[in-house]
Amino acid sequence: MSKSIRKAVVIGSGVMGSGIAAHLANVGIACHLLDVVPGTLTPEEQAKGLTPQHPAVRSRLAAGAVARLAKTKPAPLYDESFAARITPGNLEDHLHVVGEADWVIEVVVENLQVKKELLRRVEEHWKPGTVVSSNTSGISINAMSADCGAEFKRHFLGTHFFNPPRYMQLLELIPGEHTDPQLLQDMKGFCSRVLGKGVVTAKDTPNFIANRIGTYGLLVTLQAMTEKGFTVEEIDAVTGPAMGRPKSATFRTLDLVGLDTFVHVANNVYENVTDEAEKQVFAVPGVLRTMVEKGWLGEKSGQGFYLKRKGEDGRSEILSLDLGTMDYRSQKKTGSGSLEAAKLAKGAREKVKALIGAGDKYSDLAWDILKLVLVYSAERLGEIADTVQEIDEAMRWGFNWELGPFETWDALGLVRSVNRMEAEGLTVPAWVKEWIEAGNRSFYRQEEGRTFYVHQGAYTALDQPKEVISLRALKERNKVVRSNSGASLIDIGDGIACLEFHSPNNAIGADILTMIGQSLEEVRRGFDGLVIANQGRNFCVGANLMILLMEAQDEEWEEIDGIIRLFQNTMYKVKRFEKPVVAAPHRMTLGGGVEACMPADRIVAAAETYYGLVEVGVGVIPAGGGCKELALRIARNNPHPDSDLQPYLNQVFETVGMAKVSTSGHDAKNLGLMTPGDRIVANQDHLIYEAKQSALQLVASGYEPVREEKFRVAGAEGKAVLTLGALGLRQGGYISDHDLHIAKKLAHVLAGGDVPAGTLVTEQYMLDLEREAFLSLCGEPKTQARMSHMLSKGKALRN
CATH class of the missing domain: 3.40.50.720 (NAD(P)-binding Rossmann-like Domain)
Structure with a gap:
């Protein structure tokens, strides 16, 4: 620049x-x-x-x-x-x-x-x-x-x-x-x-790209709803994740945006386009005008298509608007074969295919909406943007669609869907028909790890900037060095390998831990450094909780001990590795995901990284080296033998004990979970590139592995201070008896046990404390109840 x-x-x-x-x-x-x-x-x-x-x-x-x-x-x-x-x-x-x-x-x-x-x-x-x-x-x-x-x-x-x-x-x-x-x-x-x-x-046209197509899609959805008598909740069930769209779907999205804002955006197109057919689509429906007149603008006014209120039992209930009566009522459960098929399908492409292909009323509804949006997007090519890629990116980035219009068209089958559209009397743009007549079967094509898209009647290579490293594209180019069900080691060039997690939710289990160990061997033999990163929705949500719960319920304590030892030993190997390791977390990075990053020589995190040791939420404490690393950092940052460790220990105890999660990568530094030397990257798409550059810098600077050191702990005196603080919270009614029990275990580990204050301990000593505390908590019925609740409900149980 x-x-x-x-x-x-x-x-x-x-x-x-x-x-x-x-x-x-x-x-x-x-x-x-x-x-x-x-x-x-x-x-x-x-x-x-x-x-x-x-x-x-x-x-x-x-x-x-x-x-x-x-x-x-x-x-x-x-x-x-x-x-x-x-x-x-x-x-x-x-x-x-x-x-x-x-x-x-x-x-x-x-x-x-x-x-x-x-x-x-x-x-x-x-x-x-x-x-x-x-x-x-x-x-x-x-x-x-x-x-x-x-x-x-x-x-x-x-x-x-x-x-x-x-x-x-x-x-x-x-x-x-x-x-x-x-x-x-x-x-x-x-x-x-x-x-x-x-x-x-974007071109200088009304509402540019995303709002032009997004507003059109919302209006034709509302039109289909009123013509065929669907309810608000039925529309949202069809136009949400089943269609590769956000959970907010149609009407929750409108409530979030604000109906007055939406009406303004729709009017802008209506007043500035000349095509009468298009103009009529953007004419704001009477129901929206009525809602705006009533002040039912969505979340900012407290009610829109949905209204949240407390029932007689004191519980909150979300009501939906009946557009026929303009009254709010309890939501009716929506289910069908097409919705279930979409739910079971893996990935947005397969979900939308399953939804459209199931052949029930919701399939027909989805098709009636999608076909109009796809044709409209094709009609606007050249007017609002020069390429199908820009239109697709605008909808993915601006409306959080998993697939843009042309990507959706490819997923449905371009030729098959065009034939159906024409059979139903829809006019498909001439350029689309000419593209098919030339023998093409999709708007996008993958070839040797590169993406090509239709542009001016021919396939044009998608020119990705150097900062964007696609692990999927590298895998298609046979750059996988080693792989198992949970992770893969990929050659990302310049002597650097990338360890990618790809288990369900990127949860850490034996498969990922095994691959970490094997990856270190591969890097030792043939690479200069290692990056730990992936391009999943989240970096890692923690350890495989289901396996831990099953083993605990079966009282297989040796198995749990073995799992934790494997985790600890693997992280220890990462920390002592003779070549540089850079971790690149993004978005949700929780529990074991944090512990997988802590041994790295450097962390290069996305700005939108929500980072925290949250194990107390499922009734245990960090035991993959997280407690040990935090105690070590406190001692390292206070090297003088007479310096007081307690204030820093108190902060760490609160962070871990309250299961605090950072609101950004920068906030993770504030919480002490990342170090001042760790980097934050604004563009998540550039994350692996920047992590690779950091690894290369470490190589060029003459990297030397981290040596083991003994370090001071606060000991029994520090533990007593932490325990006293937890007792105060219990007496004030802020935590439960089981919370207090967990807090005492956490205090014991972070303070280094019952040794005298200032005692020098080894990392292995601290790991043993972690593992013992973790095992004892796994045997608690209330901890097992917390694990079960998290697995079934997706949120913490305070018992």
Whole structure:
């Protein structure tokens, strides 16, 4: 990239503006957040004797938005301290900071005239070379900048962040007709690499890509529902995971987005397209208008298509709206052969095939919705985006579909589905028919580990940036060195191998532990370093709980002892390995997943990593080396013999004892579960590449393996302090008797047992304490009840 962005100005401090400013702060960009000067004083300001001219009053809107970031859920900031990177101000006193910025982002009300006037004011302070963008969900970029100067237009484009900006991967870049092509490429690279976004280039058309197709899909779904008499819950059962879509499906999604927002987006297309047939689809149905008039806007108003209320028994119940009567009622269970077939199928492609192919009323409903969305997407190719890839990526990243429209079409069978569409009287776009007539059977093709897609009548190679390493593609190119049912070792090039977990939920069992040991041997013989990473939904949810519970219920204590010894010994081998090991966790990384990362020389984590030792939730303590590693870190960070270990021990005890999980990779450092030297990567798609680079750096620096060391523990005195704290929680009613029992075991292990304070212990001594405590807790009926509850309900039991 030819330019760097270190300073930004965000204009507009509403939900989106403050969220964008927060995400810029997340990645280290200093940011000014500006808004209008308030017209009146608040009662609080009057009580303080402030005047309208006081700086605190004039910048109140932006300052209030920054203050609310720490309280907003889900958290916009990776770390609350990052709010200090945002400077609040106002448009009258501080607009001059535009002249100091590398990037100015306008995020004001969706009104063309308001945006044009603001751009005029921005241009007065603008310095040549500064990027200026509008965050709009559908207003024309060209119309917005029509009155601006030629050089300004070259540096102006649309940047459509999806809400919430931290979590939603999609960022649509919309160049105007005068936008510098090189600036567009520079911004695409910057937003991908630094902001961690999935970036697509959209055309300057109403609602761009994702909202254009997504809104169309929601409207034709509502139309099919009303025509055929389906209920709200039936529609959501069909249009959720069974179709490769999120659990929020159709109506929960609308409730989350807000019906007023959705109506605005639909109206934008209705008012700006000329094709009458398309216009009619985007005409907002009367039921939506009625709900907006009633104030039933979804979650932000407390009710929409769903309403949560407490029943007479005090339990919460979620009611659904009957569109016929406009009354809320209890939900009716939805089930059928097609839904069950989709549930049992593995992967989104097989799920949607099973759903459509089962031949019942829900299959027909799914087909009636999908066929229209697929044809509409094909009709819009060239108008809203240049490639099928960009349309598919926009829907996957923006609406969390597992398959984009053209990927879905391939899954259903392109030729077969087109024949069915035409038999049912649907007009399929000419370019699709020509593509089939040329002998092609899919929009995408895999060949020698590379992906090709249809573009301008021919297959074109998908050009992945070097930062994106696909383990699936490497496996297709026969780069697997060794594999079993739980994990594979893959050659990712440049002398580095990657150990990939692929067991169910990536849970650690004997198969993964065996493969770790075998992988170390393979790396010892033929590689320079090892990366532990995978591209599953989550990195690892912990150890295989089902096996542990079965063994405990059968009182097979030697078997459990053997499992834990294998886990401990394997992690010990990783830590002592003579070549560098880098762990690259992402998203849910819990329990044993954390313990699989801790022995690594370095952790390179995705920013969205939710990392925690949560074993107490199932009635045990960490026993794969987690307690030992935390105690070792405390001693290592306090090397002087007289330094007090207790404050740090207290913090670790609370973190593990309360099963705290980080809200980000940065927060994992705050919790002490990662070290200051560990790296955080914003773009999860770049994670394996960055981990590989870290491994290569360790190799180049002349890596030496970690040597075993004895270390100080807090001993019996430290254990007593921890136990006293747990007793206080029990007396206050915050924890149960079994929680207290577990806490005492945890205190015993973290403090190093009953030895005198300051005693030097070995790592093996600490591992033995872990294993003994774990085994004794496995024998507790209440622990077994917790394990069973977690397996059946997916959440912790507080017994």
